Amino acid sequence: MDYYLSQLINGICQGSIYALMAIGFSVVFGVVGLVTFTHGEVIMIGAFAAFYAFQLVGNNLLIGIVASFAASALIGVFVYKVCYERFLDAPEYISLICTIGVSMLLKSLAQIVFGPNNKPMLDVVPNRFYGWDTVGLTLIQIIVIATVAVLSILLYLFLNRTRWGIMLRAVSQDRKAAALVGIDVKHTILAGNCIGCGLGGVAGMLLAIYYQTLVATMGGAAGMKAFAAAVLGGLSDVPCAAFGGFFLGVIENLGITFTSASFRDIFAFVFLLIVLLIKPEGFAHKKGARV
Amino acid sequence: MTGASEDSGRARLSKPLKIALCALGAAVLLALPAICPQSYTMGVMCRILMYVLLAGSLNVINGYSGQFNIGHAGFYCIGAYCEAILATRLGLSFWIALPLAGLAAMIVGFIVALPTLRLRGTYLAIVTLGASEIIRLVALNWEGLTGGPDGIKGIPAPMLGGFKISRSGDYYYIFLALAALFFFVTARVIGSRVGRAWLSIREDESAARSLGVETSRYKAANFMYGAFWAGIAGAAFAPYFKYISSDMFSLDEGFNILSMVIIGGQGTLVGPVVGAVIVNFLTEVLRPVSQYRLVAYAILIIVMMWVRPQGLVGASNSILAERKLGRRRRGAARAADREASCGGAK
Numbered sequence: 001m002d003y004y005l006s007q008l009i010n011g012i013c014q015g016s017i018y019a020l021m022a023i024g025f026s027v028v029f030g031v032v033g034l035v036t037f038t039h040g041e042v043i044m045i046g047a048f049a050a051f052y053a054f055q056l057v058g059n060n061l062l063i064g065i066v067a068s069f070a071a072s073a074l075i076g077v078f079v080y081k082v083c084y085e086r087f088l089d090a091p092e093y094i095s096l097i098c099t100i101g102v103s104m105l106l107k108s109l110a111q112i113v114f115g116p117n118n119k120p121m122l123d124v125v126p127n128r129f130y131g132w133d134t135v136g137l138t139l140i141q142i143i144v145i146a147t148v149a150v151l152s153i154l155l156y157l158f159l160n161r162t163r164w165g166i167m168l169r170a171v172s173q174d175r176k177a178a179a180l181v182g183i184d185v186k187h188t189i190l191a192g193n194c195i196g197c198g199l200g201g202v203a204g205m206l207l208a209i210y211y212q213t214l215v216a217t218m219g220g221a222a223g224m225k226a227f228a229a230a231v232l233g234g235l236s237d238v239p240c241a242a243f244g245g246f247f248l249g250v251i252e253n254l255g256i257t258f259t260s261a262s263f264r265d266i267f268a269f270v271f272l273l274i275v276l277l278i279k280p281e282g283f284a285h286k287k288g289a290r291v
Numbered sequence: 292m293t294g295a296s297e298d299s300g301r302a303r304l305s306k307p308l309k310i311a312l313c314a315l316g317a318a319v320l321l322a323l324p325a326i327c328p329q330s331y332t333m334g335v336m337c338r339i340l341m342y343v344l345l346a347g348s349l350n351v352i353n354g355y356s357g358q359f360n361i362g363h364a365g366f367y368c369i370g371a372y373c374e375a376i377l378a379t380r381l382g383l384s385f386w387i388a389l390p391l392a393g394l395a396a397m398i399v400g401f402i403v404a405l406p407t408l409r410l411r412g413t414y415l416a417i418v419t420l421g422a423s424e425i426i427r428l429v430a431l432n433w434e435g436l437t438g439g440p441d442g443i444k445g446i447p448a449p450m451l452g453g454f455k456i457s458r459s460g461d462y463y464y465i466f467l468a469l470a471a472l473f474f475f476v477t478a479r480v481i482g483s484r485v486g487r488a489w490l491s492i493r494e495d496e497s498a499a500r501s502l503g504v505e506t507s508r509y510k511a512a513n514f515m516y517g518a519f520w521a522g523i524a525g526a527a528f529a530p531y532f533k534y535i536s537s538d539m540f541s542l543d544e545g546f547n548i549l550s551m552v553i554i555g556g557q558g559t560l561v562g563p564v565v566g567a568v569i570v571n572f573l574t575e576v577l578r579p580v581s582q583y584r585l586v587a588y589a590i591l592i593i594v595m596m597w598v599r600p601q602g603l604v605g606a607s608n609s610i611l612a613e614r615k616l617g618r619r620r621r622g623a624a625r626a627a628d629r630e631a632s633c634g635g636a637k
Contacts, residue, residue, distance in 0.1 A: 035413040037361075037420075082593060093359060094600050096413065097553060100361060101592035104546050108585035220424060220542055227417050262432045269421040276406040276414060 002134050007253045013141040015249020016148040017206045021222060022229035022241035023152065024199035030172035030236035031192030034092060037099040038079050039200055040223025041106035044216060046072040046201025047208040048114055054122045061124055061143065064205050072201025075106070076194040084189065103219070110216035118215045121208045144206050151202060152242060155195075159238070168192045172236065200226070221265045228272035234282025247271075320467060324460040333459040337531065339571045340466035341524055344473055346551040346563035348520030351477060353549075354557030355486065356513040357493030358404075359416040362423025363548045365403075366396040366518040368540035370525025372430055375443040375535055385449030389526045396522025397515045399426070404514040408507040423545050431537040442536025446529050462531050469527055473520055474560060480516070481560075489513050493558075543585060550588040554595055556602025565604050 025039050049071030050064035057063050083098035128139040159165035170178040171188045179185045207222065208214035229248045233240020248271055255267040275282075319326075324333060349363045373392035377383040383391075403422045407415040430437045437443065448457035449465065456462055480486050488509045491499035500506050529535050547570065555566020570588065577584045595602060 035417065037416075086597070090600075093412070094596050096359065096416065097600075098593055098596045100546065100549070101589045101596065104543075104550075104585055104592070105589035108543075108582070108589065112582050112586070224417070224421050224424070228421075231414075260432075263428070266425050266428060269425045272418065272421060273406050276410065276418070280406075280410050280414070 004254070004257065005135050007257050008250060009135070009137060009141070011250035011253030012246060013137075013144055013249070014210065014253060015246035016145050017203050017210060017245075018225050018229050018249050019242040019245025020148045020151060020203035020206065021200055021226035022233075022245040023155065023238055024196040024203065025226040025230045026196075026233060026236050026238050026241040027155075027168075027199065028193055028196035029230065030238075031168055031189050031196070032084055033172070033175070034084070034095050034099075035227070035235070036079070036083075037096070037103045037223065038075075038083075038106065039197075039226050040219030040221070041103050041110070042072045042075050042079075042197045042200045042219075043204035043207065043222045043226070044110060044214075044219035045075050045106065046198075046204030047214045047218065048110065048204075048216075049201065050205035051119065051121060051208065051214060054124055059122060059124045061147075064124065064209075065147065065202055068201040068205040069198040072204070073194040073198040075201075076197030077190065078102070079197070080190050080193045084193070085186065088186075088189075103223075107217065107219060114216050116216060118213045121212045121214055124209055140210060144210055147202070147206060151199060155199070155238070158195075164188075164191065168195075221268070224265070224272075225268045228268045228275070231272060231275050231280075232282055237282065240283055324463055328460055330459050333463050335571065335575060337459050337463050337466050339567055340463070340470050341528055341531075342548065342551060342567040342571060343470050343564050344466070344524040344527075345521055345548045346555065346567045347470075347473055347477065347560070348517045348524065349548050350552045350557055350560075350563045351481075351520070352514055352517035353552055354559070354562065355481060355493060356489040356510060357412065357496075358510060358514060359412040360419045360514070360517065361416050361549055362419035362421070362542070362545050363517075363521055364540045364542065364545035365419070365423030365426040366400060366521035367525040367528075367544070367548075368423075368426050368430060368537070369396045369399050370522030371529040371535050371540070372437055372443070372525075373522065374526035375446045375529045376436065378447055378530065379443060379445065385447075385526075385530055389523060392526035393519045393522040396525070397519040400515045400518025401511060403518075404511050408510055420542065420545075423540075424542055427537050427540050427542075430540070437537070440536070442534060443529075444534050446533050446535070448530050448533070459531075465527060465531075469523060473523075478560060485509065485512065546585070547588065550592050553592050553602055556604040558601070559604055562602050562604045566602070569603075 021039070021043060024042075025036070028036055028039065046068035050068040053063050053067035054060075057067075079099065079102055082102055083095050087095045087098065125140045125143055130136050130139070130142070157165075159169060167178070167183050167188050168191065170181070170183055171185055171192070175185055178188070204214075204218075204222070207218070225245075225248060229244035230241040232244030232247065235241075248268055251271055252264060252267045256264050323336060327333075345363060345367060349360060352358050352360045352363075370392040373395040374385070374388045377388040377391060378385065399422075403418060404415065407418050431440060433439070448455050450456070456465060481489075488499070488504045491502070491504055492506050492509060492513075496506055551566035551570045552563050553566070554569055555564065556562030573587060574584060577587060
């Protein structure tokens with residue numbers, strides 16, 4: 001019983017990282033209106049940015065968060081310039097293929113620059129354990145959950161309380177109407193894309209800290225999980241995407257207790273297929289959602 | 292864009308001349324192992340022909356029905372493993388294992404396509420991406436069946452009338468025959484009622500449905516057809532290479548195939564051939580700096596989308612695709628293409 005309970009805790013903790021990735025994904029999808037294939041690579045860049053920041057500046061978590069957010073947001077600018085800016089009115093598949101191209105580009109460049117092998121992550125967080133017997137939380141888990149919670153609350157405040165956030169939501173609801181009331185649509189899309197990517201980057205850093213390792217090809221599975229979690233909310237609903245992330249983390253960790261750890265990435269996919277079969281439009285009740 | 296000059300150019304090519312050109316091309320292709328028998332050249336030719344099969348089958352899905360598959364390597368993987376397992380475990384002959392491998396890929400294709408038939412194309416894209424990776428992971432971890440990380444070694448070469456086909460100069464003919472068969476069958480299918488249904492789905496899915504095309508069924512059929520030929524390509528590859536392992540079928544391999552279709556051009560039969568030749572040529576040129584290979588493909592894909600989204604010989608000016616379509620349809624396709632390229636230039 002203790003074993004399952006601790007797996008559940010692991011699941012929730014990992015799920016919180018997936019939730020942050022999915023939040024980033026659904027912010028991007030909401031404002032750009034397109035599925036992006038670069039999210040996994042954005043996550044990977046965030047992890048490496050944090051790694052080098054820790055190495056160069058010092059083991060301070062805040063530095064890592066700022067570095068990964070900034071690096072991934074910068075990649076977001078690049079993605080926007082290459083994939084979206086010219087093609088906002090063009091057929092959807094052109095942007096889509098462009099994001100695939102950028103994802104290939106980033107992944108293969110990362111393999112060249114950072115090397116193809118796994119790197120051990122620096123010990124940013126001391127390895128401590130709080131709990132009874134075998135059930136409990138490690139300090140890493142506490143920090144991961146706390147970071148995700150703080151960022152989610154900040155994003156919520158940003159989207160609902162600030163002028164920029166309201167502009168973002170307006171653009172993601174109706175681009176033309178937003179333009180009619182005087183919102184600079186292109187800049188807003190750029191800003192939204194950067195924020196989504198930045199959140200993905202921080203998630204990448206947390207992933208690297210949690211698993212104590214990072215590798216240039218980590219983006220593939222991560223992007224897939226972000227998508228699978230975001231599908232639960234119809235791709236653009238942020239709270240539902242977060243819930244999907246938690247759910248996915250728990251399913252994954254309970255799944256591997258019954259099979260083996262090498263099948264970890266399969267559960268995200270099975271989860272995605274099941275959601276698509278049962279409720280493809282997601283669980284966020286929205287009228288006219290594009291499916 | 293160059294419609295007028297093309298029409299006149301096509302008018303100049305009389306039918307006997309065209310047949311003569313085709314015969315000449317076929318003769319050159321058939322005689323190639325005799326002209327340049329070096330195993331390096333033949334190896335490259337074998338790879339090009341195999342990728343022609345893979346890119347061609349992906350093009351049937353992406354180019355003709357407008358679905359979006361980016362995990363084609365998964366079906367390729369299924370075909371290769373299926374043939375290898377049947378040949379090494381059960382001792383089945385290559386000629387029986389080949390169609391069985393195609394069928395296996397087709398069934399998996401159906402399972403993959405099923406949940407996304409009524410959804411937007413991007414869902415299918417992600418699902419195929421995931422499926423490709425999952426198929427690879429299963430091949431890597433199911434040690435009892437697939438040999439796990441060691442892969443499958445010693446896949447027997449196909450026999451034909453007591454003659455063992457193992458040299459690349461001989462194996463070339465297997466790939467050539469499969470590619471020829473693929474083009475023959477696909478050209479017939481594209482010209483048939485089924486092919487027209489696929490095209491109508493690509494142009495406008497709701498309009499096609501309102502005209503009585505059962506879009507879900509035809510999309511599933513299209514996906515299965517593409518997966519089948521990818522499986523065939525995989526099954527032909529396994530005994531050629533004699534060894535397969537799961538890392539040959541990574542997502543990068545799928546992107547490799549996709550880049551051929553995109554660079555060559557979607558929606559025409561020659562497009563993927565051009566793409567396969569260009570990409571394989573690049574692979575050979577970039578062999579000393581092979582880690583930059585995918586960087587080059589990625590940049591090519593992006594440049595292609597910026598400059599010419601329909602690909603080098605995309606749907607707007609292909610002779611092969613248009614001859615089947617009839618004049619009015621051709622005009623409409625061209626208008627649509629012009630619109631697309633104008634939209635892209637904005």
